[in-house]
Amino acid sequence: MKKLHPIYFSDWRLANGKTHDVALSYQVFGRSLGTAPVVLVNHALTGNSNVSGETGWWNALIGDEKTIDTQRVTVLAFNIPGNGYDDEFDHLIFNYRDFTAKDVAALFWKGLETLHIDTLFAVIGGSLGGGIAWEMAALKPKAIQHLIPVATDWKATDWVIANVLVQDQILNHSSQPIQDARTHAMLLYRTPQSLGLKFKRNKNGDRFDIENWLIHHGVKLQDRFRLASYRLMNHLLRTINIVRAGDAFLDTAARIESSIHLIAVDSDLFFIPSETRQTYEVLSVVKPNVFYHEIKSVHGHDAFLIEYEQLAQILSPIFEPLKVNTHVTTY
Known part of the structure; x- marks a missing residue:
């Protein structure tokens, strides 16, 4: 059963000046709000706030005595x-099309304000969620102790923008839009090597196993996801960009006081690792507390949902101190 808590904002002003009534829901895991450091987890395109527990999509990392230990912290999503x-x-x-990743980041901060939270021990998110984490840090550069963007970027590259367009065309013109868009997207989230190792050109009747797998993922998402939701989440990817008019990347990023832990996937075909390495190389010149980590995997973009042992190894030094000291931190 979902334990969702709602927050409602009337006439919320978007970055484009338009207003919209917005419903923001959240879940809390672990320690009660106000009793421990807060870790905010931002979900990816088809994800949600259910990050821990029996059916949580990141339950290998978040839970009692796990890397992000819910006995020591408050996890909010x-x-x-x-x-x-x-x-x-x-x-x-x-x-x-009226909404941007910056709008979502601003809404998240407003939600946190409503919950009387003004600082965060960490913000972590993969893919779209990581892009929103970047946007949150740009909006409030002093409020996050650890910024952990995973398999993402501070901006949508031309490659990401191009694939968002293809997805948008499918979502608006296909007779089975969710299924077809998901089938295409799965090829961005994995790699040729990953699929080759998994399926080995095997067939089941007239269909190749890879075809059945893609169709299965399309149908599965169609059964649990709304078309309007897919259109919005896909669109938000193209709007990721922490640089505001008149600024350069370093102008914005150097103001972020957080320790920034960049985590890329060496085989990622969507948010490619060379972009993340370049971010590290540029930013580390002016910012000492920026770190680069790389998940080694054949699986591509989705490795952040697969390679839990590597992720745990990367994240443990960040969260390990909380197992000794669990007071509510301010900074």
């Missing part, structure tokens, strides 16, 4: 407004 996880049709967002 918002649903990106419009993702449909609250099952309320009226909360879906149909004017999806």
Whole structure:
């Protein structure tokens, strides 16, 4: 059973000047709010706030006595407004092109303010969630102790923008939009080597196993995800960009006081690791507390949902001190 807590904002002003009523829901895991350091977890495109527990999508990392130890911290996760996880049709967002990743980041900060949280021990997110984490740090550069963007970037590259367009075309013109878009997207999230190792050109009847697998993923998402939600989440990817008009990347990023832990996947075909390495090389010249880590995997972008042992090894030094000292930190 979902333990969602709702927050409602009337006439929320977006970056483009338009206003929109927004429903923001969240879940809390571990220690009660106000009793321990807070870790905010931002979900990816088809994800949600259910990050821990029996069905949690990151439960290998988040839970009692796990890397992010819910006996020591408060884990908070918002649903990106419009993702449909609250099952309320009226909360879906149909004017999806009006929204940006910056808008979502601002909404998350407003939600935190409503919960009387003004600082965070860490913000961690993969893919779209990591891009929103970057946007949050840009909006409040002194409020996050550890910024942990995983398999993502501070901006949408031309490659990401191009694939968002292809997805958007499928979502708006296909007769089975969710299934077809997901089939295409899975090829961005894995690699030729990963699929070759898994399927080895095997067949089941007239179909290759890879074809059955892709169709299965398309149908599975179609059964649990709304078209309006997919359109919005896909669109948000193209809007990731912490650089504001008139600024350069270093102008914005150097103001972020957080320790920044960049985590890339060496085989990622979507948010390619060379972009993350370049970010590290540029930023480390002016910022001593920026670190680069690379997950080694054949699986591509989705490795952040697969290679839990490597992720745990990277994250443990960040969260290990909390197992000794669990007072609510301010900085």
